[in-house]
Amino acid sequence: xxxxxxxxxxxxxxxxxxxxxxxxxxxxxxxxxxxxxxxxxxxxxxxxxxxxxxxxxxxxxxxxxxxxxxxxxxxxxxxxxxxxxxxxxxxxxxxxxxxxxxxxxxxxxxxxxxxxxxxxxxxxxxxxxxxxxxxxxxxxxxxxxxxxxxxxxxxxxxxxxxxxxxxxxxxxxxxxxxxxxxxxxxxx
Numbered sequence: 001x002x003x004x005x006x007x008x009x010x011x012x013x014x015x016x017x018x019x020x021x022x023x024x025x026x027x028x029x030x031x032x033x034x035x036x037x038x039x040x041x042x043x044x045x046x047x048x049x050x051x052x053x054x055x056x057x058x059x060x061x062x063x064x065x066x067x068x069x070x071x072x073x074x075x076x077x078x079x080x081x082x083x084x085x086x087x088x089x090x091x092x093x094x095x096x097x098x099x100x101x102x103x104x105x106x107x108x109x110x111x112x113x114x115x116x117x118x119x120x121x122x123x124x125x126x127x128x129x130x131x132x133x134x135x136x137x138x139x140x141x142x143x144x145x146x147x148x149x150x151x152x153x154x155x156x157x158x159x160x161x162x163x164x165x166x167x168x169x170x171x172x173x174x175x176x177x178x179x180x181x182x183x184x185x186x187x188x
Contacts (some may be wrong), residue, residue, distance in 0.1 A: 004131075006031045007047070009040050045069045049130055053123070055111060057081035063106075067144040072137050073106030074126050083108055100126040102136065104143045 008018070008031065015033070022031045034043060044050070050066040052075040060081045066073050067085075075082035077097045083090035087103035100109040100122045107126045130137060149155060 004030065007034055007043065008032070009034045009037065009043060011035045041065070041069065044071065047071050049074060049127065051123070051127065052076060052082065054078055060085055064148070067105065067148050070141045070144065072130055072140045073144075074100075074123070074130060075106060075108060076111045076123075077101075077108040078111050082106075100129075104140075105147055106140055106144075 006027075011033070018033065022028055022033075034040075037043070044066065047066075047069075048071075050063075050071045050073050052060065052063060052073070054076060055078055057078050058081055060075070063073055063075060063082060063085050073086060075086060077083055079096075083103075086106040086108055089103075097108045097110050100107055107130060109123045109126050112120055
């Protein structure tokens with residue numbers, strides 16, 4: 001009941017199968033497959049919602065990128081990654097959500113156990129909810145911005161300078177000259 005377009009970025013080994021499925025379902029007007037791009041940000045920044053449906057994830061860089069762009073996120077609560085980034089109260093993957101759950105920086109959805117598993121209905125519910133609750137969408141964006149700012153170069157550099165100043169103040173002076181302090185910070 002909504003005018004929603006799905007954009008899938010990439011052209012992996014399932015590309016042909018995906019095209020065939022889209023055509024079989026008559027969704028060619030609603031689903032766009034965009035070839036892989038080393039810089040997908042111009043496409044991503046147009047999104048109203050970012051949905052991650054992987055079965056396994058390490059550190060979800062793509063989730064951090066969506067946060068940087070201010071895109072509300074829905075992610076499968078797969079082992080390791082999404083819960084740590086979207087929630088301040090994650091439980092190290094021990095208690096995966098049962099349906100879907102609102103978090104500070106997005107929504108976590110229970111992972112499907114198989115292709116026939118009806119838990120995909122929870123993903124649909126979460127998407128519909130996020131499209132209808134504008135207040136929560138704005139709250140997610142604000143929380144994402146605060147979270148990302150914790151890791152900005154300025155914030156990290158200020159923390160290092162504070163550590164170095166404390167160390168310098170607690171050390172006995174060992175030189176007859178004032179040492180020059182050079183700080184090199186590598187983000188990444």
